[in-house]
Amino acid sequence: MASNATWNALSRVPMANKKRILVVDDHAPTRALVRTILEGEKYESFEIVEAATGTECLKAMDKKGPFDLILLDVNLPDMDGYSVCRALRTVEEKIPIVFVTAKGDMKDYAAGRAAGADSYLVKPIARASLRSIVGLFTSVNRSARGGKGEAELTEK
Amino acid sequence: MILGGSAPPGHVAILHQSVDRGESLAKVLRSAGHQVTVVRPGAAALPTLLTAAPDVVLGTLYFGDTPIKDTMAAARNALKTELPLLALLGREDADAVVAADEVIREPVDTGELALRVGSLIARRVERRALQRKIDQLAGVNRTSWAFSLAGGAETLFGQIAKLSADALRAEKGLVLLYHPQRREMEGQVLPFGVTREQVERAHYPVDGEPRDRWNFRINGPLISNHAPSDPHLLPEMVALLGLRSALIVPLTLGRQILGLLLVGDRAAGAPFRDEDLGVLQAVAGQASVSVENQRLHEQIKIANARLQEYDRMKSDFVATIAHDFRSPLMAIRGFAELVLEDADLPLESRQEFMQTIMDQTDDLARLANDTLLISRMETGDIQYEWQDVELAPLILESVPMGLSRHSVVTDVPEGLPALVADADRLKQVLTNLLSNAVKYSPEGGAVTVQVRERGTKHVVIEVADQGLGIPADQVGRLFQKFERVRSDDHLRISGTGLGLYICRKIVEGHGGQIWVESQAGRGSTFSILLPVDARAANQDAKKGNGTTKSNGAARSDGAARPV
Numbered sequence A: 001m002a003s004n005a006t007w008n009a010l011s012r013v014p015m016a017n018k019k020r021i022l023v024v025d026d027h028a029p030t031r032a033l034v035r036t037i038l039e040g041e042k043y044e045s046f047e048i049v050e051a052a053t054g055t056e057c058l059k060a061m062d063k064k065g066p067f068d069l070i071l072l073d074v075n076l077p078d079m080d081g082y083s084v085c086r087a088l089r090t091v092e093e094k095i096p097i098v099f100v101t102a103k104g105d106m107k108d109y110a111a112g113r114a115a116g117a118d119s120y121l122v123k124p125i126a127r128a129s130l131r132s133i134v135g136l137f138t139s140v141n142r143s144a145r146g147g148k149g150e151a152e153l154t155e156k
Numbered sequence B: 001m002i003l004g005g006s007a008p009p010g011h012v013a014i015l016h017q018s019v020d021r022g023e024s025l026a027k028v029l030r031s032a033g034h035q036v037t038v039v040r041p042g043a044a045a046l047p048t049l050l051t052a053a054p055d056v057v058l059g060t061l062y063f064g065d066t067p068i069k070d071t072m073a074a075a076r077n078a079l080k081t082e083l084p085l086l087a088l089l090g091r092e093d094a095d096a097v098v099a100a101d102e103v104i105r106e107p108v109d110t111g112e113l114a115l116r117v118g119s120l121i122a123r124r125v126e127r128r129a130l131q132r133k134i135d136q137l138a139g140v141n142r143t144s145w146a147f148s149l150a151g152g153a154e155t156l157f158g159q160i161a162k163l164s165a166d167a168l169r170a171e172k173g174l175v176l177l178y179h180p181q182r183r184e185m186e187g188q189v190l191p192f193g194v195t196r197e198q199v200e201r202a203h204y205p206v207d208g209e210p211r212d213r214w215n216f217r218i219n220g221p222l223i224s225n226h227a228p229s230d231p232h233l234l235p236e237m238v239a240l241l242g243l244r245s246a247l248i249v250p251l252t253l254g255r256q257i258l259g260l261l262l263v264g265d266r267a268a269g270a271p272f273r274d275e276d277l278g279v280l281q282a283v284a285g286q287a288s289v290s291v292e293n294q295r296l297h298e299q300i301k302i303a304n305a306r307l308q309e310y311d312r313m314k315s316d317f318v319a320t321i322a323h324d325f326r327s328p329l330m331a332i333r334g335f336a337e338l339v340l341e342d343a344d345l346p347l348e349s350r351q352e353f354m355q356t357i358m359d360q361t362d363d364l365a366r367l368a369n370d371t372l373l374i375s376r377m378e379t380g381d382i383q384y385e386w387q388d389v390e391l392a393p394l395i396l397e398s399v400p401m402g403l404s405r406h407s408v409v410t411d412v413p414e415g416l417p418a419l420v421a422d423a424d425r426l427k428q429v430l431t432n433l434l435s436n437a438v439k440y441s442p443e444g445g446a447v448t449v450q451v452r453e454r455g456t457k458h459v460v461i462e463v464a465d466q467g468l469g470i471p472a473d474q475v476g477r478l479f480q481k482f483e484r485v486r487s488d489d490h491l492r493i494s495g496t497g498l499g500l501y502i503c504r505k506i507v508e509g510h511g512g513q514i515w516v517e518s519q520a521g522r523g524s525t526f527s528i529l530l531p532v533d534a535r536a537a538n539q540d541a542k543k544g545n546g547t548t549k550s551n552g553a554a555r556s557d558g559a560a561r562p563v
Helices: A003-012 A028-039 A054-063 A081-091 A106-114 A127-137 A148-153 B019-031 B045-052 B068-079 B110-146 B152-167 B196-200 B235-241 B274-341 B347-378 B391-398 B423-439 B472-477 B499-509 B534-543
Strands: A019-024 A046-051 A069-073 A097-101 A119-122 B011-015 B035-038 B056-060 B085-089 B102-105 B170-179 B184-192 B203-205 B222-224 B246-253 B256-266 B387-389 B406-411 B419-421 B445-454 B458-464 B513-519 B523-531
Touching (some): A019 A054, A028 B274, A054 A069, A054 A081, A081 A106, B011 B019, B011 B045, B019 B035, B045 B068, B068 B085, B085 B110, B170 B274, B499 B513
Parallel strands (some): A097 A119, B011 B056, B085 B102
Antiparallel strands (some): B170 B256, B222 B246, B246 B256, B445 B458, B513 B523
């Protein structure tokens, strides 16, 4: 990652421990729900950035990054989530990417893994499961960019 | 009284114990016009007889040392025919000794001899013709089970061509089928005795022919034994297939002409005869049924493929719809959970969450209605309720509630005739267009509804906004199912991609058209052309002569008005 981008990101983040999460979903109320749940957390402080399409997601990655976690919908109107995930991986190898989708069978899980995602969250999102997966991928033990070692832990 | 001279001439072999007597009888028969071979007794007798292959044998009881019946048995066996024997008996010879077809006694009356020989020859010719007919009919009979549809059209046409040629001992056989659009007979592969390339160029126009040309529809079958100079035949066709002679019968089904069955160039340059016609017609009758079955078979295959395609589309539709149902459900569940679990939720947040739940529930209901409506439209199950409709109040009823950043201006001229339309469905179209106009103008602005008469039989309703507009390259897709404008600004606004599809279907159901003109960033104008009497237009369209079928085609920059 270019040092320039890091500098930009630091200058934009007021609190050093504020975790930045990119929420990608074409359904506005779903984005609002994720934002509401995460912003309501008492012991963690999250900054939520929203994107409604794959293009917007890639643009946000470029202009509004870096992020600690990306929550990515599979079914996007302009391109499918797997392609978005692969495109993200070409610019950022280590950032945790979690698919959030209504499709919940093993085939989709495998496709998500193959595209380079770290985990998979099946809709409907319960508050508890969203919290735990966000907590896991943004925990203090991990650096802001995540470590491959910790990511492996979640595979079980 | 039948005279010997009137019988057809034939070939007579005389096997007489006395060669001299034989020669004198030969003279009598030759004078009656017959060809005569006088066979001499001895080792060469049988070979001579077999080479002559006569129509009739005139023989004495003994020929050389052999009884005539033994010689006859050997000859009949070798020639594989019922070679008839006219036995010439002495006065005392007993009839029973010889198995003869006819008997004549010495002293021979020359008139009687000529008569007997003539009648035997006539029977023989008749029998031969009959045998030929039996052989041919046996061939036709074979065709009735030989035409198989299993191999597809090429195999079928190949079978018909070959069996027709075989049944008539012709070198060439070909099926031509009538093509109703091109109004001509077209050669079908596989042919028999001509090449695939020749046949693919074989066209036989049905109309606009010179007067001499044979019209198979009116005149029926045709025998032509001098094809190159026959004015009844198309010279190009004769040249293309290299025909010397031809026998052509129409393939018919009821009063409908399916095509032609052609055989050409009889073996050894022999001519086609009238008696051959019946044979080819019998084949043609059988072939017509098979050709028609083949055609139906193909139609069923196509219909089946289409059904499978519909089935696939239906599955895709269900999959997409299922996904569209899940998103609002998920938001409803999530926000309900927040309200339920958090007793300390500020009132403001609580109200905001409940509002989202309400909105999402409305979305779900609308989605369910749209889905049901589309499903009905696609099965053709939708009934329009025609009634008199006043446009001005209908437009006012269609304006969505709660507009804060938008102003809606309506412009409906006075004295506009009442339309005959389905008020509820038409309102659905207008609501859809007005909601879109508001939804896709996030900055606010004016939404204009303008109604104008076009001629005396149509009105045009225009809904114009000052919103996002539509990029030129995306306009064409918009009226298709699940299609939305693919730009970030549009996609941020939720929508299912069903609204404009439903609008188009309803407008078409009214015998009208819908289109859009737009400039990206400047706004869009959706226009509906409606017949004043939609009931009549709808019925016209159902009869299949409607000219107002729209595919939602439009351009975004020019005045792309379908006429």
